[in-house]
Amino acid sequence: MTGGAGFLGSHLADLLIARGHRVVVIDNLITGTIDNIAHLGGNPNFKFIQQDVTEFIFLDTRVDYVWHFASPASPVDYLELPIQTLKVGSLGTHKALGLAKHKGARFLLASTSEIYGDPLVHPQTEDYWGNVNPIGPRGCYDEAKRFAEALTMAYCNEHDLDTRIVRIFNTYGPRMRLNDGRVVPAFVSQALKNKPLTVFGRGTQTRSFCYCADLIEGVYRLMLSSARDPVNIGNPNEMTVLEFAREIIRATRSKSRIVFKPLPQDDPRQRRPDIGRARRLLGWEPRVPLSKGLEQTIAYFRHRLLGLGVEAKVEKST
Ligand code: UDP
Secondary structure, eight states: OBTTTSHHHHHHHHHHHHTTOOEEEEEOOSSSOGGGTGGGTTOTTEEEEEOOTTSOOOOOSOOSEEEEOOSOOSHHHHHHOHHHHHHIIIIIHHHHHHHHHHHTOEEEEEEEGGGGBSOSSSSBOTTOOOBOOTTSTTHHHHHHHHHHHHHHHHHHHHHOOOEEEEEEOOEEOTTOOTTSOOHHHHHHHHHHTTOOEEEETTSOOEEEOEEHHHHHHHHHHHHHSOOOSOEEESOOOEEEHHHHHHHHHHHHTOOOOEEEEOOOTTOOSOOOBOOHHHHHHHOOOOOOOHHHHHHHHHHHHHHHHHHTTOHHHHHHTO
């Protein structure tokens, strides 16, 4: 698994180990962290290799499945790392596909709802081609993932490689980085510190949030399925960013207020997965309601913030 020290990769590694697989994680730790996989250290079924996956990947073991999860995935991260984002989506995908071909393994690409850009079709079905600005601030991520999908299909068609593509919609849960800039860690840490929640624009843009355990189960089922076409995995429970901010204040019982900040360029106005294909082909749908998922996530962030020495402020909010 590439990117296995990241938020989603590390949850996937846990699930694979729990289901009796052997896992080799390759990660250069630029946005992932060893903390996410430290608990797997010493497990005979787990191995970690620190490597940039844009370099040649050499493994001397049998490989049945390649899970390509490496990439910065937060808008703040890929704005800071545009070239690395483009390289891991293109060169990194090429190396991971090459490994799968060499080993005769099945390959799964972690793609994204970002390939739909600022979508003009709502909710987004897999046959929608998207509305992406290639030269905007999000272009490095969107186009890298679009290229990665194209390369994956080319390996499928030309080399008859057994491939899967999952389009991941907004996902949240423990192990998101406190400072990754995405809306969930941003709002939860602001709320726990009783600081104002920074809503971008008027907060009328929508997102649909999926809990990580649901997402990972869908990804696992996709790998084991025979679905070669891309499959959306996400939660269709859509809400505005302003509604989400209020939900976080309620769930943390915070005294925070809401402040409005400028809307970043090309911020998609609406996003909601059509999960008909996942339901049909994988028998999958999300099960964890937002309130339950937030409980777990808030507990994790509370713990992390305590570790950073902000006890007093966190206590005040409880
Ligand atoms: N957002 C916000 N305040 C923040 C961070 C994000 O209002 O402090 C908004 C952002 O403009 C976007 C939504 O929340 O409309 C989700 O942003 P995120 O960075 O989590 O990921 P995206 O879905 O845009 O890829």
